[in-house]
Amino acid sequence: MKITRLTTFIVPPRWCFLKIETDAGLVGWGEPVLEGRAHAVAAMVEEMADALVGRDPRHIEDLWTVLYRGAFYRGGGIHMSALAGIDQALWDIKGKDAGLSVAQMLGGPVRDRIRVYSWIGGDRPADTAAAARSAVARGFTAVKMNGTEELQYVDSHAKVERCLENVAAVREAVGPHVGIGVDFHGRVHKPMAKVLLKELAPYKLMFVEEPVLSEHHEALRELAHVADGTPLALGERLYSRWDFKRVLSEGYVDIIQPDPSHAGGITETRKIAAMAEAYDVALALHCPLGPIALAANLQLDGICYNAFIQEQSLGIHYNASNDLLDYVHNREVFDYRDGMVAIPQAPGLGIEVNEDYVRERAAVGHRWRNPVWRHADGSFAEW
Numbered sequence: 001m002k003i004t005r006l007t008t009f010i011v012p013p014r015w016c017f018l019k020i021e022t023d024a025g026l027v028g029w030g031e032p033v034l035e036g037r038a039h040a041v042a043a044m045v046e047e048m049a050d051a052l053v054g055r056d057p058r059h060i061e062d063l064w065t066v067l068y069r070g071a072f073y074r075g076g077g078i079h080m081s082a083l084a085g086i087d088q089a090l091w092d093i094k095g096k097d098a099g100l101s102v103a104q105m106l107g108g109p110v111r112d113r114i115r116v117y118s119w120i121g122g123d124r125p126a127d128t129a130a131a132a133r134s135a136v137a138r139g140f141t142a143v144k145m146n147g148t149e150e151l152q153y154v155d156s157h158a159k160v161e162r163c164l165e166n167v168a169a170v171r172e173a174v175g176p177h178v179g180i181g182v183d184f185h186g187r188v189h190k191p192m193a194k195v196l197l198k199e200l201a202p203y204k205l206m207f208v209e210e211p212v213l214s215e216h217h218e219a220l221r222e223l224a225h226v227a228d229g230t231p232l233a234l235g236e237r238l239y240s241r242w243d244f245k246r247v248l249s250e251g252y253v254d255i256i257q258p259d260p261s262h263a264g265g266i267t268e269t270r271k272i273a274a275m276a277e278a279y280d281v282a283l284a285l286h287c288p289l290g291p292i293a294l295a296a297n298l299q300l301d302g303i304c305y306n307a308f309i310q311e312q313s314l315g316i317h318y319n320a321s322n323d324l325l326d327y328v329h330n331r332e333v334f335d336y337r338d339g340m341v342a343i344p345q346a347p348g349l350g351i352e353v354n355e356d357y358v359r360e361r362a363a364v365g366h367r368w369r370n371p372v373w374r375h376a377d378g379s380f381a382e383w
């Protein structure tokens with residue numbers, strides 16, 4: 001079997017899909033995207049096609065190695081997201097060829113379903129408590145919210161109080177046993193992260209995410225101390241085993257959150273997860289993306305023993321123009337029940353992409369960009 005063509009589709013709300021075709025008639029789908037950089041990733045996929053056309057799509061480790069090491073320069077969000085989508089599509093082809101799901105090919109599932117959490121907002125003043133109640137009413141046993149608005153290096157305690165009020169309202173709305181993740185979103189700097197983590201400890205959070213940006217991982221030692229037992233999570237902005245090895249070996253992260261559409265795909269994310277398991281660190285894959293990415297995530301959840309929860313974007317605020325079920329024929333594949341979603345069983349990634357609809361929406365496309373925030377003094381604020 002040989003690869004004949006790679007085609008990317010930039011589709012709303014902010015995604016990029018990839019179709020890889022073969023001379024055997026089998027096709028595979030992947031989701032190579034970095035939010036806000038979809039066109040750059042698509043261009044990189046187009047460049048990488050030179051190393052793929054004419055090759056056997058089933059030789060995934062070799063193709064991955066060539067695409068990672070073969071261009072001399074390596075790593076970072078654009079490269080690793082392009083490689084991620086290609087890798088997902090190759091696994092989809094290999095699974096369809098073998099008549100097995102990706103999880104079956106990688107040793108068989110260790111679980112049938114995975115707990116998921118629902119996003120409940122929290123960026124700008126919003127009714128997070130009502131959103132949390134609604135998520136619990138729909139069966140979710142865990143929710144995630146943003147902790148603060150923009151925050152200066154050292155900021156007013158009034159903003160800390162607002163964060164605490166927000167979290168307290170959610171805790172009161174859902175009771176003591178629903179998991180609450182609070183995402184600092186990398187918008188909190190170390191001086192305020194210390195204050196917030198200390199104050200949030202009594203709310204018994206499921207985790208605090210990106211307490212500081214991953215590039216400040218050396219701060220985690222002090223932050224873990226003041227967090228007083230609150231698990232610390234990060235990793236959506238780390239892209240490879242080599243990025244993760246530092247944070248894992250330092251020993252202060254409790255949960256890693258690689259994104260299988262940013263961190264080199266199924267092949268690389270599986271290895272990152274195994275590294276984390278060796279440090280007794282949990283896995284909560286990052287996925288605010290589309291249906292192909294979610295399917296790839298779920299295949300990994302099926303085989304990664306340390307996975308305990310999965311992010312998913314059904315109904316998330318970004319998805320106003322299109323939601324993830326719009327692009328698949330077999331919508332029932334994402335079987336949400338009792339706060340969990342089933343691991344898809346069909347060959348490959350387990351989904352049937354609605355290509356006609358993908359092409360229709362690719363004609364519309366998108367130029368999604370994240371908001372640019374400013375502090376009161378006019379300087380840039382991390383979003």
Ligand SMILES: [Mg+2]
Pocket residue numbers: 183185209210236
């Ligand atoms: Mg996050």
